[in-house]
């Protein structure tokens with residue numbers, strides 16, 4: 001596996017952690033894995049021409065990233081990374097959390113509840 005493919009896979013796994021909290025990568029369906037890889041590819045190959053990359057939710061940028069607490073009991077502080085071309089990991093986690101919550105209470109009116117349009 002080339003270095004770039006490895007990097008892509010790592011990215012895909014990071015995204016999967018947010019999209020499928022609690023599910024190990026190896027338990028995801030092939031379709032989900034492919035989707036995560038596609039998304040990782042998009043983020044990886046995204047090269048802002050002139051405009052600055054800005055998160056569509058919180059407005060953070062590469063030079064002004066969100067501070068997030070390290071996951072899985074680690075007492076570390078890190079910064080957000082790009083999950084989509086214009087969505088940072090901090091906001092993606094919040095969205096995933098809200099989606100899970102809505103699914104639980106079956107609040108169909110919530111816009112986060114409906115799958116991607």
Ligand SMILES: [Zn+2]
Nearest residue numbers: 055058088091
């Ligand atoms: Zn954000």
Ligand SMILES: [Zn+2]
Nearest residue numbers: 060066080088
């Ligand atoms: Zn951010």
